[in-house]
Structure formats: structure tokens, C-alpha cells
């Protein structure tokens with residue numbers, strides 16, 4: 334149990350108590366949702382770019398579980414300034430409640446502080462007046478000089494446990510609630526949310542209202558504010574972006590509606606009405622984030638040729654795996670990300686064919702094999718115990734790629750028809766629920782293993798979920814196209830063919846990635862120059878190709894590549910690229926010195942998460 338200090342205590346008839354606050358049923362939340370759960374919340378917030386704060390209030394509706402006498406509500410909060418907490422009566426009257434903010438545990442600062450509120454017997458609505466901190470981890474504030482429009486921009490990133498840095502709430506994926514929101518923003522700006530009610534144009538009065546009628550977990554709470562424009566891509570889809578990027582984004586994602594149709598054909602109705610994309614500034618720390626109805630997307634996937642749209646398929650797939658059926662705790666993350674990676678590859682196959690699916694699967698598998706070498710046994714387990722650890726630790730390739738191989742294996746054993754029917758029922762039976770790994774296993778046993786006796790055993794299934802490494806019966810993806818790429822690479826390295834002879838003009842991005850991956854630590858400066866002259870890699874507009882080329886440039890200290898790298902690090906904050914690039918640099922004496930200098934200039938434009946990752950890589954914290 335954590336020993337927590339009492340920071341504030343207010344006298345009143347019902348006391349919040351001064352005893353230490355332990356964690357609730359979820360090891361990453363103080364929330365006592367097994368006693369009193371939030372079922373609806375109403376946000377009323379003003380966005381202040383000058384102070385870099387959100388301020389206003391949230392009203393929480395409560396659902397008492399079993400014993401109606403539970404007399405305290407425990408919420409999560411981190412870096413929030415709490416001003417006032419009141420009970421809201423049926424007629425709207427406010428009555429003060431007593432509350433306290435427990436001190437944070439320095440060993441687990443990422444959890445923030447428990448906010449303990451003493452409830453009266455009649456309390457079923459609680460209003461909290463608060464202000465966020467400019468340092469809030471879940472928000473990035475960009476000033477006017479950091480955007481293409483010359484106007485400021487704000488966006489949230491709540492997964493896994495950052496919602497508590499911008500709303501006091503029960504920040505566990507086991508808790509689901511509906512919400513409504515009223516957001517005030519400065520003139521000429523638009524607010525959008527992962528919710529219904531997103532506007533198609535900027536409102537003169539700066540007031541935007543939203544509702545979320547389907548119950549969601551807190552990590553899917555999302556807001557963005559900026560000078561945004563909207564363009565439709567179909568009857569239930571469209572794109573939001575800063576005006577300068579909008580047309581390119583709409584072209585790149587012109588198949589959005591077809592992707593939704595493909596998703597529905599595979600796993601049943603799309604349950605969220607609309608599906609829009611929000612293209613963020615390049616500092617967005619992820620590739621994509623599956624905020625409901627409005628996925629948040631990095632602009633770095635706009636390659637001009639739709640070659641990186643698997644990322645959209647991935648975020649869309651979360652509308653089933655993750656947003657509809659949700660991991661109950663971060664230990665169960667593979668239920669979200671493994672299912673989604675599998676589902677993403679099925680959508681990719683429908684849109685782009687089996688060949689592309691296999692190449693992408695093979696690259697993912699090769700990435701997993703490399704990653705397994707770096708992870709200790711405990712980290713290689715799908716249902717990995719994360720108690721006492723920052724849940725961010727869980728977000729490596731393992732839940733994605735090992736989870737997906739497990740589902741590939743089930744599909745191979747049962748056949749697509751039976752497996753797809755099973756998944757359809759699974760999404761239906763658990764729709765709008767949060768489930769654990771054990772819930773899934775029991776369901777699998779009853780609905781697939783028992784009805785098809787003798788195909789796979791529960792012991793085999795348990796090996797996938799609870800053992801490190803990959804079972805020897807795993808189905809390994811292979812791509813013929815990659816065999817040919819490997820041949821060409823070998824022959825060029827052996828001096829048997831000239832670069833001009835390579836069929837690279839016809840290569841897809843996956844083939845390029847395969848080619849460049851296999852060149853690790855094998856090149857000298859003359860090779861780099863020759864490759865660049867033949868294929869213009871320093872000038873590549875494809876971020877996946879460019880990234881691998883930049884890694885090769887660090888290895889060889891290739892000047893044009895290093896110059897490109899500097900511009901890249903100053904512009905892009907996507908962690909998947911930025912973290913390993915700083916890491917590669919930090920492994921070299923010249924690189925560390927150079928990278929620390931570049932980082933100081935890049936830092937103001939980075940998201941708090943990117944700063945944290947870069948500072949770790951560069952030994953700055």
C-alpha cells in the first residue's frame with residue numbers, strides 16, 4: 334500500500350478522512366469505482382492560450398454500487414489546481430462538500446494524487462471547479478509561431494493515464510461514462526472533440542458544444558483547438574486539418590469511407606455514427622490515436638501516394654477493438670493493440686491486397702524478433718503484470734505484434750470463416766464493456782475452443798498469453814517479395830550488380846524498408862553517396878524510408894543525411910522516430926554532443942512525452 338501525505342483538509346460535517354489513500358481496483362488509478370462510479374460527466378471549460386490553461390468545471394454524475402452508504406468518491410488528478418467542490422442538487426443548488434487532495438508518491442509520480450471527496454447521503458452529482466497546469470502531461474500547447482496558420486494550437490493525449498492531468502475523474506479504462514461538453518475558445522479558432530457535435534466551420538462566438546452518447550473510458554477523452562478547416566470524404570467521414578494541409582490530407586485519405594465499409598463487413602456495424610480524422614501539427618507524439626469518432630493523426634503519414642494508410646486502418650480498427658471492447662486495465666493492453674494490429678492487416682488486405690498485407694506482417698514480425706532480444710522474460714508476456722510500474726512501459730511492440738501473431742495463429746487453426754464469426758460475436762457480446770484477459774479467455778473457451786474440440790488446447794492458448802517468447806507452433810509470416818529484395822541487396826553488397834540494375838523504381842515502401850533494414854552497419858560513405866545519387870533518399874518524402882535512411886546516416890556520419898536529420902528533429906515530434914534517432918546519436922561521442930545541442934533548440938516544439946523520451950535517451954534527466 335502507498336503511504337500518502339495529507340496535503341489539504343477542510344472541516345465539514347462529512348469528513349473525507351485523513352487516512353492514507355490506497356490504489357483502487359486498477360493498479361494505475363486511485364478511483365474507488367467498485368463503490369461509487371462516475372456514469373456521466375459534463376465539462377464546462379475555457380481555453381486560455383495566454384496562460385496555457387483550461388479552467389472551468391466538471392460535473393460528475395454518480396452511480397453507487399450495492400451499498401448506497403458509500404460515503405466517499407475517490408478521483409484521480411495530476412497537476413490540477415482544485416478551487417471548489419460542491420454537491421449539485423436536483424434544482425441546481427450548490428452545497429459545499431469537504432475534500433482533500435492526497436500528496437503524490439514520489440516513487441510513482443505518474444499516478445498523480447487522489448482527490449477524496451466526502452459524499453452526503455443524497456449526493457448524486459458533484460461539481461469540481463479547477464484549472465489545469467501549463468505543464469499538464471496530457472496537453473500540448475503550441476504558440477502561434479509553431480503552427481502553419483500563425484495561430485496557436487492545443488491538443489490532448491490522454492492514453493494511458495493522462496486524462497487526469499486535464500480533468501479530475503476516475504482514470505481507469507474499467508470505468509465508462511457518457512459526457513457532454515461546452516468549450517469556449519478565443520476568436521478565429523475551432524474546438525473539436527472525440528465526440529458528436531464537431532463543427533464544419535469556425536464559430537464567431539467561440540463556443541462549441543459536444544455530446545458523447547456512447548459510454549467511453551477516460552483514456553479516450555480528447556480535445557483539440559486551432560485554426561482548423563473541414564472537408565468531407567463521404568457520408569459519414571471527413572478530415573479536419575490546418576487549411577494549408579487539408580487538400581493533401583483529403584487526397585491521401587480519400588479511401589476513408591471504403592475503410593469503414595471494409596471494417597463493417599469484417600466485424601459488424603460501426604457503432605459511433607461518424608468517423609473523422611484530425612491531422613495534427615508534426616509535434617504530435619504518436620502516429621495515431623484512436624479517439625472515438627475523431628482519430629488524431631500525425632501529418633507525417635501524408636506521403637502523397639497512400640503508402641502509409643495502414644495507420645488509418647489501425648486507428649479505425651480501434652473503433653471495434655479498444656473503443657467498443659476495451660481493456661479493463663493496462664495489463665490487458667494486448668486486447669486493444671493485438672486485436673487492432675490483426676484487424677488493421679485484414680482491412681489492409683481488403684483495400685490493397687494480400688501481397689501488401691504479407692509484407693507489412695513480415696516487417697512487423699521482424700521488428701518483434703529484434704525487440705524480443707531486448708526484453709526480459711517478464712516483459713515478453715502478453716498479460717504482463719504492471720502493478721507498481723508506469724503503464725507507458727507496456728507500449729512497446731509486444732502487445733501489438735505478439736498479440737497479432739496469436740490471433741493469426743487462431744485464424745490459421747480455425748479457418749477464417751469460423752474465426753471471423755467468432756470475432757463478430759465477441760464484439761457484439763462485449764460491446765461498450767471493459768474486459769480483462771481472463772474474461773477473454775473464458776469467452777474463447779466457451780465460444781470457440783469447446784465448439785471446435787481438438788483444434789487447439791487451452792494450454793497452447795495460455796502459452797501465448799502467459800509465457801515469454803513465441804510458442805514454437807506460431808505461424809510466421811513470410812513474403813516472397815522480400816526474398817527478392819534480400820537477393821538484390823546481397824548482390825549489390827557483393828559487387829555483383831550496379832545500383833542502376835536494381836528494380837527499385839517498382840518497390841513499395843515495404844520493400845524499401847526491407848532493403849534499408851538489411852543494410853544496417855554495412856555501409857561506408859561511398860555507398861551512402863552512391864545510394865543517395867541513385868535514389869534521392871535524403872530527399873525522400875516518405876517518413877518510413879527517410880527514418881531508416883537517417884539511421885544509416887548516423888551510422889556512417891553521412892553529412893547530407895545529418896543535415897536532413899537536424900531539420901527532421903526540429904520539425905517532427907513523433908516518438909517512434911525521434912526517440913530511436915536520439916538513442917542512435919547518444920551511442921556515439923560526436924552524436925551525443927551534437928544531439929544535445931539540437932535538442933535544446935527542438936525542445937520548445939516538443940510534446941511533454943517527446944521531451945521525456947529524448948531527455949532519457951540523451952542522459953539529460
Ligand code: BES
Nearest residue numbers: 492493619620621622623644647728909
Ligand atoms: N493507441 C495507440 C497510441 C498510443 C500508443 C497511445 C502508446 C498511448 C501510448 C495507437 O492506436 C497506436 O497504436 N498508434 C501507433 C500506430 C500503429 C499503426 C501501430 C503509433 O502511433 O505509432
Ligand code: ZN
Nearest residue numbers: 647651670673
Ligand atoms: Zn493502436
